[in-house]
Each structure stands twice: as structure tokens, then as C-alpha cells.
Amino acid sequence: MSQHAGSIPVADVHRWVADATQRLLGFTISISDDQWRQPSGLPGWSRAHVATHLARNADHLRAVVHAATAGLPQPARPTAAKRLSGLEAGADRGGLALQIDLDTSAGALQAALDRVTDWTAPVLVHNRHVELAAVPLARLHELCVHTLDLDCGFSADAIDPGAAAWLLRWVLDLLADADLPALRVEGDSLAADLGTTGERTRVSGSDARLWAWLSGRLPASAVSGADGLQPGLLA
DSSP: OOSSOOSOOHHHHHHHHHHHHHHHHHHHTTOOHHHHTSBOSSTTOBHHHHHHHHHHHHHHHHHHHHHHHHTOOOOOOOOHHHHHHHHHHHHTSOHHHHHHHHHHHHHHHHHHHHTOOOTTOEEEETTEEEETTHHHHHHHHHHHHHHHHTTSSOOGGGSOHHHHHHHHHHHHHHTTTSOOEEEEEEOSSOEEEEOOEEEEEEEEOOHHHHHHHHTTSSOGGGSBSOTTOOOOOOO
8 A cells, every 4th residue: 555554453553543542632631721822843833733633633534434434435635724724713722622622533533443344445645545544543643743742741752662663654655755865764663765865864763763753853863864854844
């Protein structure tokens, strides 16, 4: 289905998603209304923006799953203008409303995934044609990336090594066509080439740190050999 992700271990990823969801909700339950308004790790986004984005991501992925299992056309992704207006409206809510939205949207997605019997059905995620098995992995990436953005004490090093290996595969696929310097990425579980510009640079580290760096959530100093290279933020 892709260059790096291969045959995704759905049962394992499903469990990692459940764990990441509970970790997220455990962090966010203690955030005050004032803290929700504070900046997140994403430029121009408050923590409330991040929470709203995560909830709407769950809604969209649930719609993708429903369409695939019901034999319906894949849902169109909302326009950028609609996403922005929804983000701004959602970010203007209080902490309790944000927490309920995070919880209920994640639960609805989990319930939809629990009903899947054919993980090979074709779906469209991030404008990429993949199998339905990629949906839990896409959600795991979103949960982990944006839990980092909330700056609540979570670090990439805390990610389960098995989960980190698949997150790294996922982000390598997301960046497969990106305009990046030529890199040789060497992690715990794989080595892969990425980018085409210039002489190829070897960058190494743990799977979790390489995933976070490639996603724009860690500086170049967190991995070996990056020499100031900094990929852009993945939302």
C-alpha cells in the first residue's frame, strides 16, 4: 500500500491508539480555561485550537471508515476555509466543552474501527489512496503529534518502541514526495532514503526521535547528523 508502511499490524495499532487517546485525555482533563487559551507548539494555534483540530480529525476519519464499510463514496475533505472557520469557532469554547468533544469524537471513531471486518478496503487519507488499515495509524500519528503540541509534559521518548517504529514508517510515507534535502534516515527498526536535493546526509536516532524530528516537533540537535536541518511542521 506504500513504500514503508507495508502490512500494518492493525490490532497493535488499534491498541496504541486507545492508549494514546487515554494519555491525551489524562493530560487535558487538568488544563484550565486560561491554559487552553495559551499558545501551543503550533505557531498561531492555542491549545484549544489543537484540541478542536484533533476532534474534527476523529470525525473525518470516522466518516472515512463509515463510507468504506458501507460501500459509499469517500467523503470529501472540508475546504481550507471551512476547516479554518470550524477551528476558530471550536477554539472559542471552554475547557469542559473541549474535553467532552475530544472524548466523544475519539470514542465514536473507536466504535467505528471496532466494527471493521475488512481492513483492505480502499480509502483516501491525506490525499493518498491507502487501505483502511492505514486509518488507525493516521490517527495514532495525529494523537502523538498533537499531544506533543499541547506541551503537557509528554515527550517522544515516552512512545512505545513498537508504536514509534510504525509512526516513523507513516511519516516517511507522508514525506515521500516532499521537497527535502537528500537524507539517509537510520532508526532502530529501518533505514530509508528521503528527499533528492544535494548530497545525501545520514541522520540517525531512535525511531521516536526521528519521527518527531521529521514531523517538525524536535530540533535537529535531538538526532545525529542533521546539522541544523529542520523539516517543516506536519499538522
